[in-house]
Amino acid sequence: MPYLRRKLGIIFQDFQLFFDRTVAENLFFVMRATGWGDKGKMKRRLSEVLMQVGLDSAAGKMPHQLSGGEQQRIVIARSLINEPLILVADEPTGNLDPDVSEGIFQLFQEINNSGTAVLMATHNHKLLNDHPGRVLKCEKGKVLDSVHDVFSFRSEF
Template sequence: MSQSILSLKDISVFQEKNPVLTNVNLEVKNGEFIYLIGKTGSGKSSFLKTLYADLPLTMGEGTIVDYNLRDLKEQDIPYLRRKLGVVFQDFKLLPDRNVKENLLFVLRATGWTIAEEMNVKIDEVLDKVGMKNYQSKMPHQLSGGEQQRIAIARALLNNPELILADEPTGNLDPQTSAEVMDVLRKINGAGKTIIMATHDYALLLKFPSKTLKFEGGQIFEVVQRTV
């Protein structure tokens, strides 16, 4: 029996005191790949922000990677985030640093100190996303797909138990989206749990997986029809 990496019981998610989602119950097992779908404004991003503690959980019970979201202290948030990898739609790379410096910045910020260990780790994560030879490139020298691969590598630096991806293919053309999805599926195949918000229904057909739909303040599991 695969153990639970995320457990939510009767939670509600708020944006500035307005309920975005209510009475959400969800169990995510280790190694799952889950899509979040729904219209803009249906609560996908707010839901993800609650999971990485950008929005506080004030109603219901939630546990993620062994952290209790309801009782989470301010000083525990950085430790929680080290166990999570977060990938954003707009990459969020530092424009004034090359690829290696972008990754070093994250490692130093999360407590790494030994240069040799940091270099080995950077080689390892860039190899996983097929970008090992791009360490000296600046973000503006990379295509959108290459920047997103670097962003995924950055999310892997602290060997997270769970990756949260918020529209990671939202700014990419269909072919590049499929390439980025290939990278994410390989990472999932190696045992990492991934929760990914997307608007791209073509990806759901090409890479079918468990799908949760956000609608009317609720979350429903979508039953995939096989043709």
């Protein structure tokens, strides 16, 4: 289980941040829980993941001081701490406005291009239509794969 935890990044729909701790303390918690011990390496990695999500100045802030989009990017930073092979995201843009959602999706594309597989559950068909890629769609008890099946999305979002 500890090995799997280090190779899998998880992004929860409802953030799951500790609201009594700063952003840095939230991320250090994950590092300690997955076996990090060297404080210098931990600080460097903290800085790297916060820069990756564009929030390098947020380390000392409390979660309530951040917008919903910023909190979501902190959750993404947390999921990247251990350079996962697979990133699983549950409705990562569900609570965000369209512009922030677009930015999060672009970040996922960058993460994917750097070698991490991104598996995302979403109802945001607009993002899927705007950014073609492999899609698995659950429909009427079957899983359709865009590699083999032709299907479309409702564009109600």
